[in-house]
Amino acid sequence: MARSALVLATRNPHKLFELRRLLVCKRIELEPLAAEIVLPPEDGDTYADNALVKARAAAGATGRAAIADDSGIEVQTLGGAPGVRSARYAGPQAGDGENLAKLVREAPAGSPLRYVCAIAYVDPQIREEQLFFGECRGRLAQECRGDRGFGYDPAFLPDEEQRGRTMAELPDAEKDAISHRGHAARALARWLIG
Helix, strand or coil: CCCCCEEECCCCHHHHHHHHHHHHCCCCCEEECCCCCCCCCCCCCCHHHHHHHHHHHHHHHHCCCEEEEEEEEEEHHHCCCEHHHHHHCCCCCCCHHHHHHHHHHHCCCCCEEEEEEEEEEEECCCCEEEEEEEEEEEEECCCCCCCCCCCCHHHEEECCCCCCCCHHHCCHHHHHHHCHHHHHHHHHHHHHHC
16 A cells, blocks of 8 residues: 555654664655654553554644654563563663663673564554564673663674574664564554554
8 A cells, every 4th residue: 555654653763763664665655743742651551552542643633644662672581571671771861871781780690681672653544553563582691792782782692693693783674684673664564454
């Protein structure tokens, strides 16, 4: 089905770059969220809750179809934490480095973990909402390595990567093929163009 560019409800430039890269090969264009549009807080209990509230806000403000994602890391030895609080794990104003440092301090190396992503699609014109999910399983690295990616990537050893590289050491194409966001974005693309 033919669609115009989708509005991406995020202020995270890394997510904009990564989702554009994932969807451009499917000829799905993303536009950044206008600066004057206010996004609600991500205080939902699930990734889907947080993604939907952002997509609804962007769609309502623009009158156009919008997508938003919420994602996080869940560590088995921490009872699934930080989960939906991944972006604020070390505090409300914490950045990627502080969140990563806290996770590495609290969880032992080798801990099973997984990345989870929910992408919400909201079209206000036809009142349609859809959710798409992806995950990537792995374990916590002995030490942080790599300068690609963002968030917890330097400490995430994906199970599907046989050479022992962290997500932050993988070239974009390899990361996209196995990442949680890659799986969710491909599910969205299949639905959009199917």
